[in-house]
Amino acid sequence: MYDLIIIGSGPAGLSAAVYGKRAGLHLLVLEKSPISGGQVLNTYEVDNYLGMPGINGFDMGMQFKEHADKLGVEFKEVTVESIEDMGDYKRIHTDGGLLEAKSVIVASGAHHAKLGVPGEEELLGMGVSYCATCDGAFFRGRTVAVVGGGDVALEDAIYLARTCEKVYLIHRRDELRGAAVLQQELTALPNVEILYNHVVEEIRGEDAVESLRLRNLITQESKELPVAGIFVAVGIHPETELVRDLVACDAGGYVLAGEDCATNVPGLYVAGDIRKKPMRQIITAVADGANAAVSAGNYCK
Numbered sequence: 001m002y003d004l005i006i007i008g009s010g011p012a013g014l015s016a017a018v019y020g021k022r023a024g025l026h027l028l029v030l031e032k033s034p035i036s037g038g039q040v041l042n043t044y045e046v047d048n049y050l051g052m053p054g055i056n057g058f059d060m061g062m063q064f065k066e067h068a069d070k071l072g073v074e075f076k077e078v079t080v081e082s083i084e085d086m087g088d089y090k091r092i093h094t095d096g097g098l099l100e101a102k103s104v105i106v107a108s109g110a111h112h113a114k115l116g117v118p119g120e121e122e123l124l125g126m127g128v129s130y131c132a133t134c135d136g137a138f139f140r141g142r143t144v145a146v147v148g149g150g151d152v153a154l155e156d157a158i159y160l161a162r163t164c165e166k167v168y169l170i171h172r173r174d175e176l177r178g179a180a181v182l183q184q185e186l187t188a189l190p191n192v193e194i195l196y197n198h199v200v201e202e203i204r205g206e207d208a209v210e211s212l213r214l215r216n217l218i219t220q221e222s223k224e225l226p227v228a229g230i231f232v233a234v235g236i237h238p239e240t241e242l243v244r245d246l247v248a249c250d251a252g253g254y255v256l257a258g259e260d261c262a263t264n265v266p267g268l269y270v271a272g273d274i275r276k277k278p279m280r281q282i283i284t285a286v287a288d289g290a291n292a293a294v295s296a297g298n299y300c301k
Contacts (some may be wrong), residue, residue, distance in 0.1 A: 001100050003300045004026050004091055004293070007080050007242070008107035012036020012272030014064040014191035015289025016105050016296075021071040023297045028101070029068070029075045030094065036068075036075070037061020038109050039273075040282055043125060048136055049282055052111050056124075059280075083242055085265055101266045101295040106243055106255075107289060110273035110280070113235035115147065119203030120232075127209025127229045133281070139229045141165050145212060147200055148233035154178035154186050156233050161189045168225065169194045172217065203230060238274040250276050261292035267299055 004020050006013045008127065009031035017176065020027045033145075043057030046152040052060060068075075076096070084091035092099040112130035114120060116291060120128055129135040132146070132155075140163045146156050149171035157169045168185070171193035174196050176183050186192055203223065212225045238253045247263040247270070248256040254276035261269045273280045 001089065001102065001278040002026050002149035003101065004088070004103050004105065005099060005101040006105045006107060007083075007092070008038070008109055009065070009075065009270060010107060010109050010285065011040060011061075011064060011290075012109070012285040012289040013038070013105070014068050016107060016271055016293040017068045017073045017289075018071060019293035021068070021073050023301065024291065025293075025297055026147055027073070028071060028099070030078055030080055030092070030099075031269075032074060032077070033080050034067040034077055035061075037238070039111075040064075041057075043134070045125075045138070048134065048283065050204070051209075067101045077290075080242060082124050083246060084259070085246060085268065088267070090267060095181050096100045103229045103269065103299050105261070105271055105289075106240075106274065107271040107285075107294045107298055108239040108242065110236050110238040112232065113237060115200055115203075115232055116232065117200055117202055119205065119209075123205055125211050126207060127205060127228060128203060131281075132231050132233075132291050135229075135290045136163065137158050138292070139164055142228040144168070144185055144228065144229040144231065145170055145173075145200075145225065145229045146233060148180065149173060149176045150233070151178045151182060152236075153233035154218075156183040156231050157192055158182065158186055158189065160231065161186075161192050161227050165191065166228065167192045170198050170200060170212075170214065171196055173197070178206075188261075200230070236273075236280075240274050243268070243270070244288060259291060261288055262295050267296075269295055271294065281289035 003025040005028040040057045076094035078094040082093045143166040145168040197217045255270040269292040270291040272285040
């Protein structure tokens with residue numbers, strides 16, 4: 001019987017492990033990948049994490065893991081199949097057997113919806129991004145594109161327009177879906193151009209993004225659009241399948257939990273991108289992990 005089992009070894013899970021281990025909890029981290037670090041491993045450069053300007057995402061993930069290793073955190077590579085609430089403890093069913101713990105932190109993360117076009121995977125981190133606030137500073141004074149029509153896409157375009165020379169907003173429909181106030185702010189910007197009824201068919205470039213091949217859904221004509229970067233904002237899917245039948249979630253599948261990361265199920269906590277909150281960044285995931293571990297420690301007393 002563990003005091004705490006942490007599901008996920010991204011920044012939130014590793015932070016929870018460090019705080020939990022320092023609190024003297026008998027804990028275990030479950031990870032489905034042989035390499036810890038989560039989404040940050042696929043980030044070419046991180047320039048907004050306090051004290052680590054310009055660090056490579058893979059190196060950051062390795063530093064987080066090394067910190068946990070130095071404290072003697074136990075890791076187990078398995079796929080979690082289900083979580084069973086037994087009242088005063090939890091059962092974790094995995095493809096490697098049954099585990100039990102007094103408390104559980106789910107830090108399974110989220111994944112960005114992708115366009116699924118040629119060049120997207122090949123140029124990830126080399127002009128293809130899913131986070132404008134993370135990577136926008138690298139495109140200062142350059143021309144970029146944002147794909148999407150919801151609030152996040154509009155917010156990204158507005159954010160990028162502050163420093164980029166030109167921003168194209170590419171949307172497959174004939175009207176935007178984002179909030180009216182965001183639409184008003186966006187359309188008032190002189191360096192933003194909205195391309196309605198267009199889709200991206202290909203992302204082109206050798207060692208970095210150089211252009212996009214677009215198709216007009218009305219005329220079916222294709223054209224090439226020179227850009228230095230593309231920010232994809234067509235949705236985020238939280239990895240909450242394990243807990244959706246156990247805890248309260250919003251319509252998008254994000255778990256409803258406060259800053260203490262406690263769900264409506266005693267002893268079950270969430271941290272990182274699966275928690276409903278206004279900002280999802282590495283630094284907020286790390287903060288969630290710390291809060292969740294403290295909450296779990298208090299629960300286990």
